[in-house]
Amino acid sequence: MKLMRIYSETGDTYLMSFDTQGNNDKVKSETNEFDIEFLGKGTRENEYIFKVNGEPHSVFLDNGYVLVDNASVFKVERIVELPSKEGQSVEEMIRGREGEVISPLQGRVVMIRVKEGDAVNKGQPLLSVEAMKSETVISAPVAGVVDKILVKQGQGVKKGDTLVLIK
Secondary structure (H helix, E strand, O other): OEEEEEEEOOOOEEEEEEEEEOOEEEEEOOOOEEEEEEEEEOOOOOEEEEEEOOEEEEEEEEOOEEEEOOOEEEEEEEEEEEOOOOOOOHHHHHHHHOOEEEOOOOEEEEEEOOOOOOEEOOOOEEEEEEEOOEEEEEEOOOOEEEEEEOOOOOOEEOOOOEEEEEO
């Protein structure tokens, strides 16, 4: 089983697990579960046919863009495989990553608004990252206690870097 973090062009991140058995994949996210079967190549180059939860779908790939059934389009910025522990359930793996605060952009940390040990609410501002003279406030994805701050004020960060851990 693999645990992946998928970054979209819009800055959204998705945490998904992939369990492959032959030609079938079981994919789980925080909110959905999919049974995916690869049926073969489509009629055009870079087109693939999949059966998702029993329904056939056409997926076309072009320069990072994913076009599903000639309708919904999104761009995958990058995919990162995360370490997973043998015997751990998908829910445990995903739950273990919920408190990771990830940088949505490349820039410089200009302000850290919390310290380790602080209790935080979901949506509470944690720190600010500046890019091209514009400041972006990064908020807590979950309520909890700040376990570790992995950056310092003035430090440069890349999109996808882990900034803070919340337990």
